[in-house]
Amino acid sequence: MGRYTTIFWDLDQTLLNFDRSMEYALQEVFVQYGLEINEEMIARYAIINRSYWNRLESGELTKEQVTVGRFRTLFAELGITHVAPEKLNADYQRALGSVFFYMDGAKELVTLLKERGYRQYVVTNGVNATQANKMKLSGLDKIMDGVFVSEVIGFPKPMKEYFDACFATLPGVSRNECILVGDSLTSDMKGAENAGINACWFNPENRKKDVDVRITYEIRRLEELIPILA
Template identity: 30%
Template sequence: MAYYTCLLLDADNTLLDFDAAEQAAITDTLNHYGLPHDAEAVETYHRVNRQLWDSLARGEINRNKLFAVRFSRVLQALGQPDAGNGREMNDYYENELSNHADLIPGALNALEELGEVATLAIVSNGAQAVQQPRLSASGLERFMDGIYISEKVGAAKPSAKIFDYSLRDLGLTNRSRVLVVGDDLLADIKGGINAGLDTCWVNFANEENDTGIQPKYTIHSYEELYKIVMEPEELENVGMRNLRHRNEG
C-alpha cells in the first residue's frame, strides 16, 4: 500500500500550465481594450495580481473585492484611465482564461501512475467559471475522485475549511495518509499545514523559499513525487502499464 493513499492536488502550475494560459489571456485582454500589451505591461499585471492574491490568502480581502479592483489597479499602474471598465475587463479576462487548458508536460501520465495507488482530488482557488472548463478540456477530470473549487465550496486556501470539506466529501478520515500537493507556498502549503496535513511543494521553477513556510517535501519533477507517495514495489511498476498496453496493441 502507498505511503499516501490520497493526494489533494492544486491545479494551476501543479498540473495545468497557468503561466502559459495567463500570458495568452492577459495579452489578449489588454490588446482588446487598446492598451499596451508588451512585456512591461504584462509584468505590471503580474505584479498587481500577485499582490491581490497574496492579500486574499492573508484574509485581507475577499474574492469579490479582488475581481472588482484587479484591473482598475492595473490601469492605474499603467497610467491609463479606468473609465469604469475595470470589472468589465476582469470578466473579459476570465472568459479568455477559461479557454486555455494548457497542461504541464507529463501531468496526465503522472496522474495515470498515481491514480493506480491513491485517491486523487483537485483543490483549487480558481473561479468556478474559469476552472471547470479548463479542467474538462485538459483531460484531468477523468483521473479525479473529486474536484473542489473554492468559489463553490465557500472557503479558499489557506483556510483549513476547504481541505476539511474535501476529505469529508471523499469519505476519508485518516489524515496521516493524505498529502497536499501544490506550487503556492502561501495558499497550498500553508493551507495544508493549517489543516494538519503533510505537504509537498511543487517547485518546478527552482524558486527560493523565503516565506518561512516549510513544506514536508519539495519536488522538482513528477518522478520525485512517485518516490514520496509509492512504496518500493509500487515504484517498480511505474511505466509498466503503458508498456503493457503497447505490447497488447
C-alpha cells in the same frame, strides 16, 4: 500502495501552466479592447495579481475584490480610463478558461497514478467557472476524483475551514493517508500545515523558502513524486 492513498493537487502552476494561460488571455482581451500590451505590462500585471491573491489568502479581500481590483490597480498605473475593469475582468476570466497548457509531465503522472489506484482531487483558489472549463478542456475532470474550488467552498486555501469542508465530503479518508502537492508556500504548504496533512512543495525553479511553514517533501520535477508515494 504506500502510506498515501489520496493526493490533493494544486491546479495552477502545479498541474497546469497558469503563466502561459495568463499571457494568452491578457493578450486576447487587451487586443479586444484596443489596448496596447507588451511583456513589461504582463510582468507588472503578474506582480499586482499575486499581491491581490495574497490578500485573499490572508482573508483580507473577497474573490470579487481581487479579480476586479487587480485590473483597477493596473489601469490606474497605465492611465487607462475608458475601460471598465469589471467588464474587462469578465472577458479575461472567460479567455483564461478557454485555454490550458499542462506542466511538464503532469498529464502522464496523474494518469499513471489513477491507474495505480490513487484517489486524486484538485484543491484550488481560482474562479469556479474558469477552473471548471480548464478541467474539462484538459481532460483532468476525467482523471480526478473531484475538485474543490474555494469559491464554492466559501473559504480559501490555506484556511483550515477550507480543508475541513473538503474532508467533510470524503468520509472514511483519514488525514494521514493524504498528501498535498503544490507550488505555493502561502496557500498550498501553509494550507497543508493548517489541515494537518503532509505536503510536497513543487519547486521547479529552486525558489528560496521564504515562508515559515513545515514542508514534508520538496521536488523539482513532478515525476519525483512517484518514489515518495511508493
